[in-house]
Amino acid sequence: MHYDTVIIGGGAGGLELASKLGRTLGRNVGPEKILLVDRSTFHIWKPTLHEVAAGTLNPQQEGLSYSILGRSNHFSFMVGELIKFDAAAKRLTLKEVHQANGDLIIPERQITFNRCVLAIGSGSNFFGTPGSEYAYVLENAQDAQAFHSHLLNLFARAAYSPAKQLNVAIVGAGATGVELSAEMMEAYHEIHSNSGSEQHFRINITLIEAAPRILAGLPEKVSVQAASALRQKQIRVMTATKVLAIHADKVETDQGEIAADVIVWAAGIKAADRNREYGLPVNRINQFEVNNRLETPAEGVYALGDCAACPWEGDKWVPARAQAAHQQADYLSEAFSAADKGKAFDKTFQYKDSGSLVSLGNNHGVGNLMGSLSGGNFFIEGLIAKYMYMSLHLMHHKAIIGYGKTALLALARVAQKRVSGRLKLH
């Protein structure tokens, strides 16, 4: 099988790139022009995984099928996991696909290409902490759903236990940990408000962070406001606390032990170990090293998003964030379109930090806006920050399915919540 442009990974960056390229280049050239590959058959925007985990977002409703997206955006889709990559031969191999009972559905396949973009994201970084097998992670929709099912069972168990108590520990107070703790507390209150007093139980959520403050990568004011909002929600925030080991029922830290019925690890990212086997240079956390045109040293091979180590402002690296993946998808779409039309393209990729927004539950957010959006560094909080946070998800959908369908989807989501409630309980 041969395709002109192959994009591996249909996440925040890869799917936007495939959609943009498909609409500009794919329309009249046939299905061999652009191929998107993903190990999943449907797309969930990764920054919403904490909502899936807490049950406030239903992946069955929110998930977008890659095949259907390909039809409307003029790219082909193939399900499969990248397992081998030969940059010199411009050839890659996808793992066979099995169904749940082990029966083979699709055999191993090889695909050759003219150019390939690696957009396979990242996973969790345990920094060698012992006991990682006892912690849940939120790397994909399956992880988030598995955690949600477990959480519902734990809620039920706590409601009927003599102690009437559930202890939750979240390691890492970056955006993921902070948002997950707030969302879980709301899920708990929603369940409580709908159950009789004999089923009431207490939830203790502890957020553990090694840095001196939460949201350490964001301005201090954002971090201070977020910490205060979490404390108001009765979430225990422990900063400057190093996790030494994880056990089945507790987290061992340099400040003592924290009892935990369930533990979530949300501290740090690392790209796949297998990235080291592809003959491309990678950094300490397995990200493919690219230049400021997102090119790897192999001709025709590019990388973007969380799996790429891209230079920024001389001595820094572009952060692993959805807005970076989005900007890189825009950049490559422009570069490839120009190349295919025989036009010169001299621009290099320049990451622009537009600020950060953090959700603190249903009606509350906090964050800062930067650069052209605000003309400086502008602090926002409350409902406005929450609405702006929600608009980021809509902007991602707009890049993939356009304004009209995004508006319909948003309306459907509101209607669904009115009918079924905010929380998914099954």
Ligand SMILES: Cc1cc2nc3c(=O)[nH]c(=O)nc-3n(C[C@H](O)[C@H](O)[C@H](O)COP(=O)(O)OP(=O)(O)OC[C@H]3O[C@@H](n4cnc5c(N)ncnc54)[C@H](O)[C@@H]3O)c2cc1C
């Ligand atoms: C809970 C959570 C909250 C977050 N909140 C924010 C936020 O508020 N703001 C922000 O900017 N960022 C946030 N992030 C980070 C953001 O989600 C990532 O930076 C962004 O998704 C990276 O985009 P990507 O395209 O590089 O990778 P991803 O979006 O992770 O997509 C990677 C894709 O590659 C596929 N894939 C992986 N390996 C293979 C393989 N071997 N073969 C085939 N397919 C493969 C995966 O199935 C996936 O679809 C959050 C992350 C999490 C987990």
